[in-house]
Amino acid sequence: MAGGPIVILTGAGISRESGLETFRDKDGLWSRVSIDEVATPEAFARDSERVHAFYNARRRQLLNPEVQPNAAHRALAELERGYPGDVLLVTQNIDDLHERGGSVAPQHMHGELLKARCTCCGRTTPWRDDLATTTRCPACDHSGGMRPHVVWFGEIPLSMERIQQALICCELFISIGTSGQVYPAAGFVAEARAAGARTVELNLERSVGPGLFDQQVEGSASEIVPAFVASLLTVTNTQ
Numbered sequence: 001m002a003g004g005p006i007v008i009l010t011g012a013g014i015s016r017e018s019g020l021e022t023f024r025d026k027d028g029l030w031s032r033v034s035i036d037e038v039a040t041p042e043a044f045a046r047d048s049e050r051v052h053a054f055y056n057a058r059r060r061q062l063l064n065p066e067v068q069p070n071a072a073h074r075a076l077a078e079l080e081r082g083y084p085g086d087v088l089l090v091t092q093n094i095d096d097l098h099e100r101g102g103s104v105a106p107q108h109m110h111g112e113l114l115k116a117r118c119t120c121c122g123r124t125t126p127w128r129d130d131l132a133t134t135t136r137c138p139a140c141d142h143s144g145g146m147r148p149h150v151v152w153f154g155e156i157p158l159s160m161e162r163i164q165q166a167l168i169c170c171e172l173f174i175s176i177g178t179s180g181q182v183y184p185a186a187g188f189v190a191e192a193r194a195a196g197a198r199t200v201e202l203n204l205e206r207s208v209g210p211g212l213f214d215q216q217v218e219g220s221a222s223e224i225v226p227a228f229v230a231s232l233l234t235v236t237n238t239q
């Protein structure tokens with residue numbers, strides 16, 4: 001498949017070695033905080049200060065200088081630069097480590113922690129400070145309607161049309177650092193497979209869908225992703 005289109009899906013596992021927590025590992029975020037308290041539109045309507053506090057803490061953690069992209073993020077950016085065909089990077093992560101690792105246009109299907117959205121005018125603004133119920137929208141000056149630009153459970157993920165288009169014509173689908181438990185992302189491997197793509201999982205442990213991957217490489221992302229990218233670029237660029 002010299003140069004055939006590639007779709008990559010990443011999850012929290014790719015950012016784990018950068019110091020950001022995953023969700024469903026034993027020490028993951030959802031082992032300490034309930035999704036229903038902080039990650040649904042109902043939670044925000046019920047107690048928006050509680051939701052702001054949760055995302056403010058995660059935003060501050062992401063902006064900690066000790067949190068930097070790791071070798072896996074950089075390897076995917078190298079793949080984007082060195083691969084002759086199309087590469088679409090789709091991430092479930094709301095951090096900006098793919099961008100800081102050199103990726104050009106990751107599709108943040110679950111939104112971005114460093115952006116805020118006004119529920120009054122709908123405008124999205126880059127945001128690195130805390131959000132509160134009193135925060136004013138820079139565009140319409142309405143106060144009290146700013147929310148994290150994050151897709152909560154029960155909401156529709158972003159960029160789905162572009163992602164679906166890429167899945168039906170990709171020749172290689174690579175899943176990295178995701179437990180494959182949240183749809184629609186968890187269904188992407190089956191869609192790519194149905195379209196005839198080779199499917200590869202690079203993960204600390206096999207996810208719930210071992211029957212769907214042609215190849216599964218187990219290990220830490222910062223080790224197995226650079227190795228996989230190097231081998232892929234070598235094979236592709238010598239054909």
Ligand code: APR
Pocket residue numbers: 010011012013014016017022023024025028092093110176177178179180181182202203204205207219220221222
């Ligand atoms: N290297 C590679 N994989 C790792 C590493 C690592 N260093 N550490 C953990 N993993 C793997 C875990 O084995 C697990 O399979 O990363 C996966 C993380 O799974 P989750 O915590 O469920 O995260 P994710 O799949 O991204 O969650 C999907 O759920 O809560 C929502 O919106 C949230 O985007 C998130 C979505």
